[in-house]
Amino acid sequence: MRFAIKIKNADGLCLAETQGPGRLDLVYRQTYRPGDWLELQADQPGYCQVQLEDSLPPVTGYLKGPFTLVVPFGEKLSGYSPKCFSGDLHLLQVREAWPEEVKAYRNLAFNPLDSHDNDGLFPHAFANVETRGEAQFAARNAINGNSASESHGSYPYESWGINRREDAALTVDFGHPVRLDQARLTLRADFPHDNYWQQAQLCFSDGSREPLKLEKTGQPQTFALAPRTVTWARLEQLLKDPGDPSPFPALTQIELWGVPEL
Numbered sequence: 001m002r003f004a005i006k007i008k009n010a011d012g013l014c015l016a017e018t019q020g021p022g023r024l025d026l027v028y029r030q031t032y033r034p035g036d037w038l039e040l041q042a043d044q045p046g047y048c049q050v051q052l053e054d055s056l057p058p059v060t061g062y063l064k065g066p067f068t069l070v071v072p073f074g075e076k077l078s079g080y081s082p083k084c085f086s087g088d089l090h091l092l093q094v095r096e097a098w099p100e101e102v103k104a105y106r107n108l109a110f111n112p113l114d115s116h117d118n119d120g121l122f123p124h125a126f127a128n129v130e131t132r133g134e135a136q137f138a139a140r141n142a143i144n145g146n147s148a149s150e151s152h153g154s155y156p157y158e159s160w161g162i163n164r165r166e167d168a169a170l171t172v173d174f175g176h177p178v179r180l181d182q183a184r185l186t187l188r189a190d191f192p193h194d195n196y197w198q199q200a201q202l203c204f205s206d207g208s209r210e211p212l213k214l215e216k217t218g219q220p221q222t223f224a225l226a227p228r229t230v231t232w233a234r235l236e237q238l239l240k241d242p243g244d245p246s247p248f249p250a251l252t253q254i255e256l257w258g259v260p261e262l
Contacts, residue, residue, distance in 0.1 A: 001096040002043040005052070010035025023095035031088045032071045040067040040094060040121065045176075047097035047260070050121070054091045055083040056112045057145060059121075060101050062175045062260070067120030069113060078136040078154040079144070102260060108180070109172045109233075109256040114140040122175030125254075129165045137161030139170055142254050149218035149252040152190045159188045160251040162238070169236035172256060180258035181227040183210070185235075188250035189218025195246040201237040204230040216241070218252070229261055 004019035005026045015036070018026045038052050042063050051058035052069060070076075071085050111123050116138070118124045123143060131137035141158040151157040162168035187196050202210045202225075210225055233256055240249045 001046055001048065003048070003094050004039075004041045005092050005094060006039040006041075007092075008037055008039060009033065010037075024093065026092040028090040028092065029088060032085050032090070034073045035070075037068055037070045038092065047102045047262075048094050049097045049101060050094045050113070052092045052094075052113055053084055055081060055085075058093075059111050059113060060097050060104075060106070061111055061113070062122040063120060064122060064175045065120040067113075067118065069115055070117075072135070076135045078134065079138055079141050079158040081155050102262070105257065105259055107184075107255040107257055108174060108178050108260070109143045109254055110145055111140075112144045114143055116140070122173060124173045124175070125160075125170060126173070127160060127162075127168065127170040129163050129168050131161030131163040134161075137163075137250070142170060142251050143172065145253070147186045147220065147253045149186055149189045152188055152193065152248075152250065157188075157190070161248075162250065164247045166238075167236075168238055169234055170251065170254065171232055171234040172254065173232045174230070174260075177229050177231055177261040178258050179227060179229045179261050180204075180233065180256050181225050182257035183212070183223045183225055183233075184220050184253075184255035184257065185212070185214065185223075185251065186220045186253040187214065187216075187218060188252045189216075191216070191246075193246060193248060195240045195244045195249040197238045197249050198241050199237070199239040200235055203234045203236060204228060205232045206230050220253070220255075227258075
């Protein structure tokens, strides 16, 4: 695969770039400014190993088309570590994923580079509600790999918040078919501030469903799934504990384990 990494400002002016086959390393010796954005492109769809922010873990993601990420500032940074995107020295890297990385059994719902506008680098998480539209409660937080669940608010306790909605649902889009056989949920556990969901359902693109019974804990809860090939999974039918006066259940992480089907 041939890649291109670019850094552009709010006016679309290219501040730095590199392109070519194989692995790319872009070193940017400037401080990011509001409106700057990162762009990743490839000459064909496929899996890549990408790290566009060196304080975030790399992701083996499916690049389906051009991927852009606006560098977060202010409130938009609340779901990230304060170290993210800071300073005047940045390393952005990408390469084609090795076959053993692509075929590895892993959490296919992991993408710390995800954002609301992401339609290029999968997986991508989106929801029908996010508390007050705040970044610290965005859907992307549930697939960023951070499972700290003992409190709520900004990093390191960012989560998916549902703003008290009874019909809240979160979808993970894989961008192509994958075969899943396990789910793992980490509920936010800032008790007694938080409530929790006693029951939930996972529904899938093939029309199948899996009921989930949950416990009141901030530890990961693992569920074996009947193996299925799907392109997305949705967490819905969230039923909180009616005996708990708190109206605030929330999700810290969703993990969906399996292998790609390419």
